[in-house]
Amino acid sequence: xxxxxxxxxxxxxxxxxxxxxxxxxxxxxxxxxxxxxxxxxxxxxxxxxxxxxxxxxxxxxxxxxxxxxxxxxxxxxxxxxxxxxxxxxxxxxxxxxxxx
Amino acid sequence: xxxxxxxxxxxxxxxxxxxxxxxxxxxxxxxxxxxxxxxxxxxxxxxxxxxxxxxxxxxxxxxxxxxxxxxxxxxxxxxxxxxxxxxxxxxxxxxxxxxxxxxxxxxxxxxxxxxxxxxxxxxxxxxxxxxxxxxxxxxxxxxxxxxxxxxxxxxxxxxxxxxxxxxxxxxxxxxxxxxxxxxxxxxxxxxxxxxxxxxxxxxxxxxxxxxxxxxxxxxxxxxxxxxxxxxxxxxxxxxxxxxxxxxxxxxxxxxxxxxxxxxxxxxxxxxxxxxxxxxxxxxxxxxxxxxxxxxxxxxxxxxxxxxxxxxxxxxxxxxxxxxxxxxxxxxxxxxxxxxxxxxxxxxxxxxxxxxxxxxxxxxxxxxxxxxxxxxxxxxxxxxxxxxxxxxxxxxxxxxxxxxxxxxxxxxxxxxxxxxxxxxxxxxxxxxxxxxxxxxxxxxxxxxxxxxxxxxxxxxxxxxxxxxxxxxxxxxxxxxxxxxxxxxxxxxxxxxxxxxxxxxxxxxxxxxxxxxxxxxxxxxxxxxxxxxxxxxxxxxxxxxxxxxxxxxxxxxxxxxxxxxxxxxxxxxxxxxxxxxxxxxxxxxxxxxxxxxxxxxxxxxxxxxxxxxxxxxxxxxxxxxxxxxxxxxxxxxxxxxxxxxxxxxxxxxxxxxxxxxxxxxxxxxxxxxxxxxxxxxxxxxxxxxxxxxxxxxxxxxx
Numbered sequence: 001x002x003x004x005x006x007x008x009x010x011x012x013x014x015x016x017x018x019x020x021x022x023x024x025x026x027x028x029x030x031x032x033x034x035x036x037x038x039x040x041x042x043x044x045x046x047x048x049x050x051x052x053x054x055x056x057x058x059x060x061x062x063x064x065x066x067x068x069x070x071x072x073x074x075x076x077x078x079x080x081x082x083x084x085x086x087x088x089x090x091x092x093x094x095x096x097x098x099x100x
Numbered sequence: 101x102x103x104x105x106x107x108x109x110x111x112x113x114x115x116x117x118x119x120x121x122x123x124x125x126x127x128x129x130x131x132x133x134x135x136x137x138x139x140x141x142x143x144x145x146x147x148x149x150x151x152x153x154x155x156x157x158x159x160x161x162x163x164x165x166x167x168x169x170x171x172x173x174x175x176x177x178x179x180x181x182x183x184x185x186x187x188x189x190x191x192x193x194x195x196x197x198x199x200x201x202x203x204x205x206x207x208x209x210x211x212x213x214x215x216x217x218x219x220x221x222x223x224x225x226x227x228x229x230x231x232x233x234x235x236x237x238x239x240x241x242x243x244x245x246x247x248x249x250x251x252x253x254x255x256x257x258x259x260x261x262x263x264x265x266x267x268x269x270x271x272x273x274x275x276x277x278x279x280x281x282x283x284x285x286x287x288x289x290x291x292x293x294x295x296x297x298x299x300x301x302x303x304x305x306x307x308x309x310x311x312x313x314x315x316x317x318x319x320x321x322x323x324x325x326x327x328x329x330x331x332x333x334x335x336x337x338x339x340x341x342x343x344x345x346x347x348x349x350x351x352x353x354x355x356x357x358x359x360x361x362x363x364x365x366x367x368x369x370x371x372x373x374x375x376x377x378x379x380x381x382x383x384x385x386x387x388x389x390x391x392x393x394x395x396x397x398x399x400x401x402x403x404x405x406x407x408x409x410x411x412x413x414x415x416x417x418x419x420x421x422x423x424x425x426x427x428x429x430x431x432x433x434x435x436x437x438x439x440x441x442x443x444x445x446x447x448x449x450x451x452x453x454x455x456x457x458x459x460x461x462x463x464x465x466x467x468x469x470x471x472x473x474x475x476x477x478x479x480x481x482x483x484x485x486x487x488x489x490x491x492x493x494x495x496x497x498x499x500x501x502x503x504x505x506x507x508x509x510x511x512x513x514x515x516x517x518x519x520x521x522x523x524x525x526x527x528x529x530x531x532x533x534x535x536x537x538x539x540x541x542x543x544x545x546x547x548x549x550x551x552x553x554x555x556x557x558x559x560x561x562x563x564x565x566x567x568x569x570x571x572x573x574x575x576x577x578x579x580x581x582x583x584x585x586x587x588x589x590x591x592x593x594x595x596x597x598x599x600x601x602x603x604x605x606x607x608x609x610x611x612x613x614x615x616x617x618x619x620x621x622x623x624x625x626x627x628x629x630x631x632x633x634x635x636x637x638x639x640x641x642x643x644x645x646x647x648x649x650x651x652x653x654x655x656x657x658x659x660x661x662x663x664x665x666x667x668x669x670x671x672x673x674x675x676x677x678x679x680x681x682x683x684x685x686x687x688x689x690x691x692x693x694x695x696x697x698x699x700x701x702x703x704x705x706x707x708x709x710x711x712x713x714x715x716x717x718x719x720x721x722x723x724x725x726x727x728x729x730x731x732x733x734x735x736x737x738x739x740x741x742x743x744x745x746x747x748x749x750x751x752x753x754x755x756x757x758x759x760x761x762x763x764x765x766x767x768x769x770x771x772x773x774x775x776x777x778x779x780x781x782x783x784x785x786x787x788x789x790x791x792x793x794x795x796x797x798x799x800x
Contacts, residue, residue, distance in 0.1 A: 022679045022712045052701060054708050055771040065763045083701040090778045091771050092759030 002049075003031035011042045017049030020057035028060060035064045038073040044100070048079040053087055065096065076100050115402050122394045130387045134380055141379055142358065144307070145372040149360045152302055152313065152370045157362055159197045160258065163274050163291050166195045167256075171278065174203065174289060178280050181210045181217065185231045188221040191291065192229060199223050199271070200292035202234065203278070204241045209286055216240065222292075250275045250288045258366040261295055261323045270295040270324060272366075298324035302370075303331075311374030312336070316359075318367045320344040339373050429457035429484075436487060439494055441465055448472070449629035450656035451637055453597075459652035460486025461595045462494050467734050470537050473501045476549065476656050477530040477570075478595040489526055493518070493570070497532070507532040507545035508580030511570065515547070519574035527571040531564070531593060533658075537734045538667045540585040540660050545578045550599065550611075554583075555590040555632070559618045562591065585660040592618060592632060597653035601640040609643050629657030667732040674715040674725040674746075682711050682729065686740075689731045693738060695800070703738070703798055706779035709772035710742050710751070710794060718746025718792065733800070737781075742794045749792055750785045751776075 001024035002017040012035055020028055035043055043064065061077075068075050078100045080088065088094050170191050177183045184203055191201040200222040207215045216235030223229055234241070241247050246259040256276040264271050273290040280286040295315075302313030303326040312331050315323040320343055325336050339357060341347045349357065356379070359371040436458055440450070450463045460479035465472060475497055479486040493514065500513045510532050518528065529549040535542045544562070548569035551561045562583070568576045585591075594614070601609040614636060621627070621635045633655045640653055670685040672678045686707050690700040711727055719725030730741040756777065757770040777783055780796040787793070 019683070021683060021708055022676050052704070054705055054712075055775055056712070058771055062763065062766060066766075069763055083698060086698070086702070087705060087775065090759075090775055091757075092761075095760075096763040096766070 001028060003028045005031060005034050007041075011044055012038055013044045013046060015046040015049065019052035020050060020060075021052060021054045022056045025054070025056035025060060028057070029063075032060060032064060036067045038068055038071060040071050040073055042074040042076070043068055044076050044078055046078045047081070047084060050081065050084055053084050055091075058087070058091060058093060061093070061097070074098065111402075111406065115398065118398055118402075119395060122398060123391065126387060126391050126394065130383065134383055137380065137383065141356075141374070145358045145374075146360070148305075148313070149358065149370045149372055152315075153360055153362050155301065156298065156315070156368070156370070157364060159293065160274070160364070160366075162195055163198055163293055164256070166191065166198065167274060167276055167289060167291055170194075171276070171289075174278055174287070175280065178278075178286055181213055181219075184219045185221070188219050189229055189231060191289075192221050192223060195291075197293050198291050199294045202290045202292075203287045204235070204244075204247055204290065205287040206285055207242060216242070246273060246275050246290070247288055250277050251285075254285070260317055260319075260321060260366075270299075272323070295324050299326060302326070306374075308374055308378045310335075310378055311372070314339065314369075314371040314373065316340065316343060316369045316371060318361075318369070320369075323368055335373070339371065343369070343371065426457075432458045432484070432487065436491065439491065444630070446628060446630075447659040447661045448474075448657070449633045451633055451654070453637070453649065453653040454482075454487075455597070455649040455652050456483045458484060458487035459654075460490050461597065461652035461654035462490045463593070463654055463656040464494060464497055465656070465658070466498075467537070467736050468502070470732065470734050471505065472535040472537055472658065472734075473533070474535070474593075474656065474658055475530060475532040476552075476593040476595065476654060477528050478549065478597075478652070478654070479528045480526050480569075482652065485524065485526065489528065493528055493530070501532075501534075505534055505543075506580060507534050507543050508578045511545045511547050511567075511578040512576075515570045515576055515578070516574055518571035525571075527569040529569045529595075533591070535585065535658065535660060537660075537662075538732055540587065540589075540662060542583045542585050542591070542660075543580055544582075545580045547578060550594060550596060552594075553592040553615065553618055555592060555618060555622060555627075556586065556588070557622075559615050559622065587660060587662045588627075590627070590629060590632065590657055590659040592636075593656040593658075594636070595652060595654040597649075597651035598636060598640055598655065600651055601644045601653070602647065602650050603643055604647065609640060613639070613643075627659075629659050632657045667730070669731070670729045672711065672715070672727050672729070674719050674723075674727060676712055676715045679708055679712055679715070682708060685729065686731070690738070693733050693800075695738065699798065702779040703740070703796075706776040706796055707740055707742070709776045710796065713751065713772055714742060714744045714746065714792075718744045718749065737797050737799050739798075740796045742796070743791050745791050747792075748787050750787075751794065752783050752785045 001020060004015040006013045014032060014035060016028070018024070045061070065075050076098045080099060088097070170187070173187050173190065174184070177187050188201045188203060192198045200220065202218050202220040205217045210217050218233060218235035218239070218241055220232050220234045221229055249257070254277050256274065259273045259275060261270050261272045263269065271292050272295055273292050276289045277285055278287045278289050298315055302315060302324060306312060310331070312326040314325045314336065317323055320340060322336070322340060338347065338352070339355070342349050342352065342357060343359065354375055354377055355373060356376050357371060357373050359369045362368050362370070433454070440452060441464055444450070448465055450465070452459065452461055452463060454461070460482055461477065463476045465474035477490070477493055479489045479493070496514050496517055497510065500510050504510050504513065511530065514530070528547070530547040531544065531549040531552065533542055533544040544564060545567070546564040547567050551564045554560050554562045564581060565579050567578050599609055599611050599614060617636055617639050618632065621632055626632065626635060636655055637653070644650070668685070668689055670682065672681060683704055686704045687700065690703060695703070707729070711729065714727045718727070725744065725746050728743045730743070732739050751773050754773050757767070757774045759774065776796065780798045782797045784795045785793070
C-alpha cells in the first residue's frame, strides 16, 4: 500500500495506491496525517490506484472528512473503482462524500 | 337428456313428414294412373261395344237383305199356295243366322186353305230344314203381337226378343208385310233370328271375371247376356234396373256401366258392365306394394342415417376425447419434466426420454449440507400409471432425504410408504446415493436396480448388492454400502431402457456394449458427465434407429470433482498484521473455485472484518490467541467458518450501524459487522465446545 500526499495549486492531493486493509491502515493513517491539518484547503483523494478498502480504511476517510468539515475544507474522492464504490455504497459513505 | 329427447322428436318428425310426402306422391301417382286406366278402359269398352253393335247390325241387315231379295219370289208364287213352301225354304237356306221363316197369310186369303195358312221352314240343330204348315186352331198367329203390330203399322220391323221352343232359346223376328198384285195385303213374312249366340259373343272375351256384356231393347228388356253359369243373374237384373232408371246409378259406385245404341232399328242397346274394384284391384295391390316398399326404404334409410349419425357422433366424441387426452398428456409430460432437476453443471448431468408421452423412470439430485443426494429409479410398467407412481416416489425421495442422510434409511422409509398403499402390485427398482462433497465418501443403497458403472481410469461396475425392489415387502431392510471416491471418479447410472434398447432383430444393446462405449469415451478424453450421458443416449438411439422406443431411457452421471469442493484451513494469531495472510488465503481459495471478482472482493472484506474483530476483541489485551478459518464450498455455496476460543461473543446480536447519519454525527467505528452482514448471504453464530463458531455463507 502506497500513500502519497502533495499540495498542488493550493489543494491537498492524496494518492492511494494498493489495498487499504486493516494491516495497511496504521501506516496509511500516518501518511494521511497532513490532511488532518488542512487549514481550509480543499482535499482531493485520488483513488485511481485503490483496489480495496476495509472498514479501517473507511475510518481513515471518515476522520479526514470530519476534520475538514470542521475547518470548512471540501473533500473529493476521485476515480473510485466499482469494488470500493460498492463498499462506500453499503456503508452510506456515498451520501457524505463528494465524487469526481 | 332434454337435448336427446328433442333430437328424437326432430328425427321422428322428419320420418313422419317423409312418410307423408311419400304417401302423397304415391296417392297422386295412383290417381293419375287410375284415371288413365279408366279412360283406357272406357275406350276399350267403347270399341268392344261398337264392334258388337256393328256385328249385330250386320246380322240384322243380312236378314233384311235376304228378305228384300226374295220378296219377288214370294209375290210371284202367291197364286200357288203350295209352291210357297220351297220359297220359304230358300229364304232361310241362304242365311246362317236365320233359323226359321214363315209367311203368315191374312185370314181366308186362300179360301181353299181355310182361315189360317202359314207355311213355315225351320232349321234343326244339324241344319236340316223342315217345312210345315203352322196355321190352325192350335196356332192362331193373328193373336200374335208381332202380327198385329205389322198389320197396324204396315211396315217392316223387328220384334222384341222372345223365347221359344224346348230350349227356351231367344229369338227375334223380322216382319215384313207383303202385298199381292192387286195391292192387297197378302201375308206377313217373318224371318226368325236366333239371338242366343249374341250373348256368347258379347261375353266371349270379357277382360275381368265379373265383367259382362248385355244387349237390351230400347225399352230395357234383355235381349242377350252372359249365360247363367257365367255370372250371378242378380247383377244382370240390377244393371237392367239401373238402365231403366228404376235404381239410381249413383247408389252403385262400384259398378261401371257403359252403353251404346244401335244406329238403326231396332235401336237396341249394347251394354258393357264391369266392377271398378276389379279393374283397379291390381292397382290397389300395386299401390300397396309400392307404398310398402317406399316406407320400408324410408325406414332403412332412417335407420342408416341414424347409424351414420351415431357413428359420426361416436367418432367425433372419440376424437375429442383423444385430443383432450393428448393435451392432458402433454401437460403431464411437461409437469414431469419440470420435476426433474435441471441445474446441471460440469460434474452432473442426466437425461430422461420417456417411451410414451409420460414415463415411469425418474432421477433426481440436489446438494444439502455439502452432500450430493442423488437417485435413479424405474417404475414397473409404462405410461400414465407408472408416471403417477414415479411422481409419488420422486416427492417422497425429496421429502425423506431432506431429513435423512443415509441412503439405506431413505430406501427403508420409501419402501414402507410404497408397500402401505400399493394395491396394484407395482414395484420400483431404485438406487440412492449420498456423496460427501468434502470427503468423497459415497454411501449408497440399491433396491433391485442395475448396478451403476464406476469410471476411474477404467470402467467397472459399482459393487452394489441388489436387494429387493421397492414396494415388494414392507419388511425389507435395505443394506447400505460405502466407497471412498478418488477425485475424478464418475458414477454412471442408467435404467434398463438403455441395456434393453432393441435393434430390428429384437436383440438387446446389452451391458457389455454400454461398458464398451464408456471405455471408448474415456479413451477419447470425453470424460465429463454430459459427454458420457450424451454418448450413451446417442448409442441407444442409433441402435434402435427407425424403431419406436420400447422403454423409458434414463441416464445420470455424477463426477466427484474435489477441486470444486475445496476445503481449506488457515490458522492466524490474534495479531492484526497477519490479516494479509487471510487476504492471500481468501483470494487464493476463491480463485480456485473460480469465484467472480466482485463477489470475491466482498467476501474478502467480510472475512477481514470478522477476523479483525476477533483479533482485536476476542482475547484479553496482550494475550495470545488463535483464530482458525475454514473455507469450503460445493456447487451451490461457499462457506467460511471462523473459530476462536476467546470470550463468547455473538456478533450477529450486535445492532447494525446507522449509515444514514452525516459525517459529523457518525461514529468512527462499528462499520465492520454491518459490512459483513451486507456482503454475505447468511451469518450464523454458535458456541460450540468452548469456541465461538461464526459461519459466513455466500451462494454461488
